[in-house]
Amino acid sequence: MPLQFYNTLTRKKEEFKELEKGKVKFYFCGPTVYNHVHIGNLRAYIFADLLRRYLKYKGYKITHVMNITDIEDKIIKTAQKLKKPLKEFTSFYEQAFLDDFKTLNIEIPEIMPRATEHIPEMINIIKNLEKNKLTYKSQDGSTYFPIIKFKKYGELAKLDPSHLKKNAEGRMKADEYEKDDARDFALWKSYDKEDGDVFWETPYGKGRPGWHIECSAMSTKYLGESFDIHGGGVDLIFPHHTNEIAQSEGATKKKFVNYWLHNAHLIVNGEKMSKSKGNFFTLRDLLNKEYHPMAIRYELLATHYRAQLDFREDNLKKLIEVLEKFQEFFIVLDEIIKKKSKKQPNHVVDHLIRDAKTAFETALDDDLNISEALAAVFSFMHSVHKIKDDLSSFDAEKIKAEMENFDSVLGVMQFKRESLEKDIKEKINLREAARKKKDFKTADKIRDDLKVQGIILEDTPEGVRWKRQL
Ligand code: AMP
Ligand code: ZN
Numbered sequence: 015m016p017l018q019f020y021n022t023l024t025r026k027k028e029e030f031k032e033l034e035k036g037k038v039k040f041y042f043c044g045p046t047v048y049n050h051v052h053i054g055n056l057r058a059y060i061f062a063d064l065l066r067r068y069l070k071y072k073g074y075k076i077t078h079v080m081n082i083t084d085i086e087d088k089i090i091k092t093a094q095k096l097k098k099p100l101k102e103f104t105s106f107y108e109q110a111f112l113d114d115f116k117t118l119n120i121e122i123p124e125i126m127p128r129a130t131e132h133i134p135e136m137i138n139i140i141k142n143l144e145k146n147k148l149t150y151k152s153q154d155g156s157t158y159f160p161i162i163k164f165k166k167y168g169e170l171a172k173l174d175p176s177h178l179k180k181n182a183e184g185r186m187k188a189d190e191y192e193k194d195d196a197r198d199f200a201l202w203k204s205y206d207k208e209d210g211d212v213f214w215e216t217p218y219g220k221g222r223p224g225w226h227i228e229c230s231a232m233s234t235k236y237l238g239e240s241f242d243i244h245g246g247g248v249d250l251i252f253p254h255h256t257n258e259i260a261q262s263e264g265a266t267k268k269k270f271v272n273y274w275l276h277n278a279h280l281i282v283n284g285e286k287m288s289k290s291k292g293n294f295f296t297l298r299d300l301l302n303k304e305y306h307p308m309a310i311r312y313e314l315l316a317t318h319y320r321a322q323l324d325f326r327e328d329n330l331k332k333l334i335e336v337l338e339k340f341q342e343f344f345i346v347l348d349e350i351i352k353k354k355s356k357k358q359p360n361h362v363v364d365h366l367i368r369d370a371k372t373a374f375e376t377a378l379d380d381d382l383n384i385s386e387a388l389a390a391v392f393s394f395m396h397s398v399h400k401i402k403d404d405l406s407s408f409d410a411e412k413i414k415a416e417m418e419n420f421d422s423v424l425g426v427m428q429f430k431r432e433s434l435e436k437d438i439k440e441k442i443n444l445r446e447a448a449r450k451k452k453d454f455k456t457a458d459k460i461r462d463d464l465k466v467q468g469i470i471l472e473d474t475p476e477g478v479r480w481k482r483q484l
Contacts, residue, residue: 017072017379019243020320022251022274023170027381030273032242037075039241040066041233041271043250044080044126047107048089051114052294053314054280054287057323058247060314061277063120065245067423068378078123079236081229082108085129085222090212100212101130114297117307118314119425127232129223133214135231136223140201142265152193155204157218161197164260170274171252199257200224226257230270234262244271248278249286277319287325300330309333312426318384340427343395344417346402350410352481357406363398367416370394374420391420438469442478445471 017030032038042062045051051059066078083089084104093103108128115122140157143149148164149157161167168174202218213220233241239262246255255274262270279286287294300310309330317323370390377386398405398413405413421427441460448456461471464480472479 015376015379018381019273019275020381021272022276023271025172028273030242032074033240033272036073037077038069038243039237040069040076040078040243040245041229041237041241042078042080042123042244043229043246043254044082045107045111046083046086046089047104047111048086048092049107049289050110050296050298052287052289052296053300053310053325054294055247056114056118056120056297057280057314058277059115059120060118060311061319062123062245063425064315064319064382064384064423065243065275066121066123067425068382071419071423077125077237079125079127079233080123081232082111082126082128083225083228084108085212085228086225090209094208094210104128117297117301118311119308120311121425125236127236129228129232132228132231132235133216133223135235136202136227137216137218139227139231139234139261139265140218143201143261146264146267148264149201150194155219156200156221157202158193158198159201159257159260159264160194161199161260162195164264166263167260168252168256170259171256173252173256199226199253201227201261226254227261229254230258230262230265233258234266239266239268239270241271243273243275245275245277248276251276275319278322280314280323280325282325284324300327303327305330306334306337308337308426312337315424315426316384316388319382337426339392339395340417343399344414344427346399347410347414347417349481350402350405351407351414354407355405357404357409359406359408360401360404362401363405363409363412366394366397367412370416370420378423388424391417391424438464438480442471442480446478 018027019030020026021028040062042059045055062078062080066076069076082104085100089100089104093100096103112122114120140149143159148159150160151157201224202216203221203224205213205220205222209222213222233244244255244258251274259270281287282293285291285293297307297310301307305327312333313325313329314323370393373390373393374387377383377390380386394416417427441464445457445460448454448460464471469480472481
């Protein structure tokens with residue numbers, strides 16, 4: 015079966031065909047940096063991470079762009095309230111966001127452009143829209159997009175125009191009444207004295223960009239006028255992505271994006287986690303309760319991206335056991351490798367690897383079916399366990415390499431092994447330092463402590479080696 019994704023544009027699973035052979039151009043809407051993102055937002059970024067990691071696993075060269083929205087009403091208001099310069103304020107939350115990525119082992123996208131650094135690109139799109147008669151000025155000098163003139167408007171969201179009108183009216187704020195049509199959206203917002211020192215002088219007046227134009231400008235700059243995949247949470251289908259399509263296609267007259275992928279929400283107690291509802295917690299909140307970051311990653315990863323994820327804190331404790339299974343498995347493999355046994359390669363291993371790989375890939379090819387992919391890995395581990403006494407070092411190396419291959423997509427297996435090894439190495443170094451100082455009492459105590467943990471030290475001419483007690 016070929017690689018398939020569910021495309022929101024057609025509401026169907028479709029075979030993935032890239033525009034340029036072997037390359038994938040992928041845009042995922044990034045954060046608005048005015049506070050810490052919540053665990054629901056992080057679900058969206060874990061989904062983007064799974065997608066990019068799997069595309070890389072399949073051999074594609076990926077260019078993944080994720081914008082940083084560092085200009086927006088809430089940002090301006092909060093920075094002013096705190097009397098902080100905009101840049102200082104947004105940089106802090108941008109860094110915090112990247113720290114969250116690191117903690118959750120989320121790969122950093124190739125390009126992370128900031129909206130404030132792409133004003134000329136946004137103006138360029140507005141100029142092209144103007145040429146195509148797809149702009150108008152409102153009384154206050156803001157520039158709007160007249161959606162009535164864009165025939166395909168609302169195609170992504172499958173909106174029926176009458177319903178759309180009602181929807182938009184519901185959301186209208188008092189200061190938006192001067193639009194021709196309630197459904198129109200701002201490309202460029204004219205300066206308001208509440209914006210303080212936040213403005214740009216442009217051919218469309220003094221002011222700041224509308225939100226949607228940012229993503230059209232940054233995606234086009236780095237990925238081209240047409241690219242492969244655009245993603246985000248389902249709440250972005252309308253109006254954000256709908257408006258991005260209208261602006262981009264209105265300006266270029268080319269198809270903007272081939273595949274639109276959207277993750278379902280993370281919910282708590284039956285409701286979408288969101289800042290406005292106040293029912294949210296951040297990664298920091300969970301880490302303060304001493305949950306392991308990899309258990310959090312696992313929880314966010316293990317539900318299919320198009321299914322709602324009912325986030326349950328009590329699950330995180332149970333997940334540690336799952337993660338320890340990975341760790342134990344690697345320890346067993348390492349022991350077999352270290353023994354350098356003379357056993358012949360076991361031909362069953364090749365079959366097990368081949369079957370596991372097929373099951374893993376078949377699952378993920380099918381619109382990233384993560385639960386079946388995880389099941390394939392566990393079933394592989396189970397089968398290997400049954401024959402572990404008949405494995406040669408060569409077999410164990412092959413199995414380990416395959417597990418690492420799976421983990422290049424999952425990113426949940428390696429953490430504890432590394433920290434464990436680091437911990438042992440630190441203790442060995444401390445013991446060495448003590449021995450140099452002829453403090454044998456301390457040196458022996460460190461060795462005995464390690465022994466209690468099941469770690470045996472061997473003094474060899476090449477230095478100290480450690481192994482796990484069998
Ligand atoms: P925002 O900061 O609201 O623009 O959201 C950033 C990203 O997180 C977007 O892709 C949203 O669709 C996504 N998102 C927001 N809330 C949730 C949630 N509760 N579950 C999953 N994704 C979410
Ligand atoms: Zn966006």
